[in-house]
Amino acid sequence: MTDFSESINCLDCTNSSACFKKLIPSELEFINQNKTQILYRKGENICKQSAFASYVLYISNGLVKLYLESPNNKNINVKILKTSEFIGLSSIYGENIYNYSAVALEDSNICLIEKESIRKLLNNNGNFASEIIKWYCTSENQLFNKIKSLGHKQMHGRLADTLLYLSDENFNQEDLFSKLSRQDIADFSCISTESAVRLLAELKNDKIIEVDGKHIKILEKEKLLDISKKG
Amino acid sequence: MTDFSESINCLDCTNSSACFKKLIPSELEFINQNKTQILYRKGENICKQSAFASYVLYISNGLVKLYLESPNNKNINVKILKTSEFIGLSSIYGENIYNYSAVALEDSNICLIEKESIRKLLNNNGNFASEIIKWYCTSENQLFNKIKSLGHKQMHGRLADTLLYLSDENFNQEDLFSKLSRQDIADFSCISTESAVRLLAELKNDKIIEVDGKHIKILEKEKLLDISKKG
DNA sequence: TAGAAATATTGAAGAATATCAATTATTTAC
DNA sequence: GTAAATAATTGATATTCTTCAATATTTCTA
Structure with missing residues (x-):
């Protein structure tokens, strides 16, 4: 977990998800001011379940495995996240901890974004918020599929x-x-x-x-x- | 599934969730114009998994069991929803079908709200959208817990x-x-x-x-x- | 590149759980 | 209120799946 890559300005970022396209330049600049970019090497942990969630993480470029840890030290792999996806988005309003762990499957550039700035944008920009909701709609469906698969x-x-x-x-x-x-x-x-x-x-x-x-x-x-x- | 109850005006509704409190009167009136209220009797199906999702459903008053149907005709009960909760919210942006089935555990007043009107409000009112996102944060956590429970x-x-x-x-x-x-x-x-x-x-x-x-x-x-x- | 460590593979035994069948209790419908 | 239908319970059996153990293969490290 070291910052070797030159950090890209959000305004120039070519890997921005749909939601960031809904931001006006000043809002993008605002995000830019409140983020740090970090390179995680293959195999490194990007976040740990139950750890204090200080930031929302965004995969600027990379591949990440998201998994749940059980007390009996068995893991449940939930999904693979790729470039332009968020990690730990739910910590903005939910409990202030990560609900899951994530590990880099290949060297990955991750942006750490201040939660408070995301919150501010969500409140001020309904289009941005709507895109986030879209993401949740898809994500929820995936989780239901997982439950169906495991359940019976x-x-x-x-x-x-x-x-x-x-x-x-x-x-x-x-x-x-x-x-x-x-x-x-x-x-x-x-x-x-x-x-x-x-x-x-x-x-x-x-x-x-x-x-x-x-x-x-x-x-x-x-x-x-x-x-x-x-x- | 018959409308015996007099339909309450959204502006007077005392069972509105946090999100509706973020709406200004004209927006509430807008919702009111685009909803119908229906009484479901105990045991009646409120929505069926895979059915065309025409409306977002809101429990104005009642108790609902949400479950997943498997091809081998076994059900997985996911959660109990109570007054002030949404059913089928994810159909606004996800696939245009219900991801699950729901049945009334007691006589329940359900509001059917036009999806398009919800979308409009989300785009125009970031505070409203933020409340919906809050709901997703909690809901996601519940689903992860379910996965943890079933998984291992x-x-x-x-x-x-x-x-x-x-x-x-x-x-x-x-x-x-x-x-x-x-x-x-x-x-x-x-x-x-x-x-x-x-x-x-x-x-x-x-x-x-x-x-x-x-x-x-x-x-x-x-x-x-x-x-x-x-x- | 050799040796060590980690991962993958296979078989056998045992544990967990579902299914089937039979019985009893409860609810529903006339 | 009674018969019929549905739900709950219990035991015996069968299936599914994990665990343990032993070996083979791959990957890592000095």
């Missing part, structure tokens, strides 16, 4: 959901699998690592996926969707 | 979470249990009804809860918290 599906269905999620085109064919361990895949599905390995072997055998070390390729998406549906 | 806890921990949730003081000592079946309790915990019954019997035996038909009373909250923590 068994191993096969849950692993299928994970594979479909990680291979989704909205990650722009980034090969996420190469950045994740078998345990990561298991933690997305909330199954044991051993079960994940065994099921992957089965899927490989059935020619539904291709496995070559870390690299995993979906051969028969339809069948995976089927397994996901059946639970 | 086993039966005992999950049932404990359910009992703690349903007996929480934020429901103003409403006896929720009397309105829920054993299957409802099981569906909150995502365990089989039989398991729920068995575990309740155990907890009763251990004098951690008192059970009298539907009525359930927590005797030893600390022990339940313990079970919840251990998972």
